[in-house]
Amino acid sequence: MNNTINLLIEAIKDQKEIFGDELFETFTIESRIEEPKNLIHEQKPIFMPSNNLFEEFAKCETIDSLYNTINECQKCALGKTRTKFVFGTGNPTADVMIIGEAPGADEDKQGIPFVGRAGKLLTDILKAINFEREEVYIANILKCRPPNNRNPLPAEMEECTPYLYKQIELIKPKVILCLGLVAASSLLNQKVSLTKLRGNVYDIQGIKTMVTYHPAALLRNPNWKRGCWEDVQKFRKLYDSLS
Numbered sequence: 001m002n003n004t005i006n007l008l009i010e011a012i013k014d015q016k017e018i019f020g021d022e023l024f025e026t027f028t029i030e031s032r033i034e035e036p037k038n039l040i041h042e043q044k045p046i047f048m049p050s051n052n053l054f055e056e057f058a059k060c061e062t063i064d065s066l067y068n069t070i071n072e073c074q075k076c077a078l079g080k081t082r083t084k085f086v087f088g089t090g091n092p093t094a095d096v097m098i099i100g101e102a103p104g105a106d107e108d109k110q111g112i113p114f115v116g117r118a119g120k121l122l123t124d125i126l127k128a129i130n131f132e133r134e135e136v137y138i139a140n141i142l143k144c145r146p147p148n149n150r151n152p153l154p155a156e157m158e159e160c161t162p163y164l165y166k167q168i169e170l171i172k173p174k175v176i177l178c179l180g181l182v183a184a185s186s187l188l189n190q191k192v193s194l195t196k197l198r199g200n201v202y203d204i205q206g207i208k209t210m211v212t213y214h215p216a217a218l219l220r221n222p223n224w225k226r227g228c229w230e231d232v233q234k235f236r237k238l239y240d241s242l243s
């Protein structure tokens with residue numbers, strides 16, 4: 001019985017991953033017709049809160065000093081429940097930045113993002129488009145694990161995203177790939193489905209940004225891998241066009 005309930009919960013989570021809150025809205029046939037995919041899609045303004053100079057971390061000039069300044073953060077309740085602070089990993093001058101949602105159990109134990117099964121799949125996806133994991137920079141919207149892998153709360157994201165914006169400012173990537181709806185809607189300030197976000201190119205303070213499925217969702221739904229493959233090929237082309 002418990003197993004059935006867990007399977008149902010996972011299935012609903014997957015639906016929400018793709019459709020967001022639209023699943024619970026009525027929609028017309030017209031709204032299901034795919035809109036044209038644009039280069040630099042219309043988007044709401046995105047504010048980089050790291051220009052809040054009153055915060056100590058905003059003055060950091062290197063990734064290491066940022067880590068040293070924030071790694072004992074207790075701004076939200078996750079500071080009490082985490083094992084390790086999962087700052088981010090990879091090349092501090094990377095051209096490519098990958099942004100996920102939040103650490104899971106493996107990441108919480110090791111203090112490194114994407115080291116579990118989803119992480120292995122992410123490494124394979126990157127390899128498939130000729131990026132080594134070590135050459136990119138990988139971080140999450142949240143630096144600490146939400147208990148039982150629940151979705152990040154809006155207040156947690158509000159406290160934590162300034163750290164991510166500061167990382168982006170210091171790393172200065174040419175392109176960003178967002179994994180999954182939670183990361184994408186938080187970073188792009190959009191409240192639409194993953195279907196609508198995929199395939200477009202957004203602009204975060206001059207940095208071209210694209211969106212694809214979260215690898216954990218791909219592990220549960222291997223039939224979404226084809227769409228992911230199309231997304232990451234476009235992402236690679238975008239990167240090549242800027243190099």
Ligand code: URA
Pocket residue numbers: 100101102103104107112113114115118119140216
């Ligand atoms: N899922 C994420 O979004 N980030 C991780 O670091 C691991 C799993």
